[in-house]
Amino acid sequence: METPILFDNLELVKEPGQLVAAQIGSTVYSGLDSPILLAQDSSGGCGGMIWKAASVMIEYFIWKKQCSNDFLTNKIVVDIGSGTGLVGLAIAKIYPQVKKVMLTDQIPMMELLTKNIGLNKLDNVVNAKILNWGEAIPEESELLEADVILASDCVYLEVCFIPLIETFLALSKKETLIYLAYNKRRKADKRFFQLARKKFEIIDVIDDPKREIYNREGIRLFALKRK
Structure with missing residues (x-):
């Protein structure tokens, strides 16, 4: 099983009254004006940890900002399976002109995300949220x-493949x-992409200058659009 990145580039900062089993740290990315402060909580399972794929996505959007400053101007961004919230928080820092960023996960992660x-x-x-x-998502939901x-890093349990695709469909136009x-991680992951291709066009993101590096580590970045 893959080992999570525990405080990747993090400098630990002590803070009183923190979550049980949580540590507070700061993570720095080249291209961000300020570090991202994060509590991580291993007691809640894998959702409270940082994984490599998150950093790949963040670094891609930092690079994309350099190419197109207005990419997410006045856009609403929804982050699925947010965990610590690292990716969504980074997006809000990379693109201060974004209209709104919504971090989503299950109830046990809400305290960590809010923090x-x-x-x-x-x-x-x-x-x-x-x-x-x-x-089902209520019709009045901002999501x-x-x-x-x-x-x-949401493709990891085969039992979740169909629910994840259904959520993509529910949230997307x-x-x-x-x-x-x-x-x-495993051969069974192919089934997710077989199922997803029935509803979505799946495009390899090839304009990332770091693509060859993270591809060698088994990480891929895709763009999906509804058929």
Whole structure:
């Protein structure tokens, strides 16, 4: 099993009153004006950890910002399976002109997500919402307004393949762009892509200058659009 990145480039910062089993740290990415402060909580399972695919996605969007400053201007971004919230928080820092970033996960992750939003003082543009893959989404939900959907390292359990695809379908429209950072772990993962291709066009993101490096580590970045 893959080992998670525990505080990748993180400098630990002590903070009183922290979550049980959580540590507070800061992660620095070249191209970001300020570090991202994060609590990580291993007691909640893999969702409370940082994984390599998250950093791949973040570094791609930092590079993309250098190519097109207005890429996410006034756009609504929904991050699926947010875990610590690292990817969504980074997006809010990379693109301060984004309209809104919504971090989503199951109920046990809400405390951690809310804490990390507050640590980074991004409450004005980022919020956390409960989202269980495969479940119906209320018609009035803000999640249905997504222009861009992000999913980092969400393809890992075969039982979740169909619920994840159903969630992509529920949240997306014809013009919605979905970015999927994927870490290859097992042959069964092929089934996810076989199922997803029935509903989505799956495009290899080839304009990333670091693509060859992370591809060698089994990480791929895809863009999905509804057929």
